[in-house]
Amino acid sequence: MSSASAVLSVQKPNTLLAILVGGLLAGSLDLGSAFIIYGAGVPRTIAGGLLGPAARHGGSGVYLLGIFLHFFIATSAAAVYYLASRKLAFLKDHPLVCGPFYGIAVFLVMNLIVLPLSALHFRGPFQLAGLIQGLLVHMILIGLPISFSIRQFAK
Secondary structure, three states, X not given: OOHHHHHHHHHOOOHHHHHHHHHHHHHHHHHHHHHHHHOOOHHHHHHHHHHOHHHHHOOHHHHHHHHHHHHHXXXXXXXXXXXXXXXXXXXXXXXXXXXXXXXXXXXXXXXXXXXXXOOOOOOOOOOHHHHHHHHHHHHHHHHHHHHHHHHHHOO
């Protein structure tokens, strides 16, 4: 390998690494917080978004499906942030500011679009304490890890 190709490979953004690290980190932190807040049955409820309310009583397959769907959504959110950062450089340059705002956007998309369209058809009513808690979790545990991952690995 020549020195020119070595320099080019270092400067090339590592897209897949940035998306996977951001998505897996955000997904792990979010799922961990959900376990603390709601208990270990959370993956069944996530699977219920695809399978319907009966998934809450499903077995290990439903549980694993819920975990897979959760990480798929978190990784998809990281991919969207990465793609946006290619056109909007300030997303990479200011992760401490942009990350929490992206977490708010993810929260809004999940609660106003994804959950109402899911098989659970969840539309509220929302309690103020739950809204604040959800916003903070998404800002800190989803938005920040994704934004810092993109900054770190997709230069």
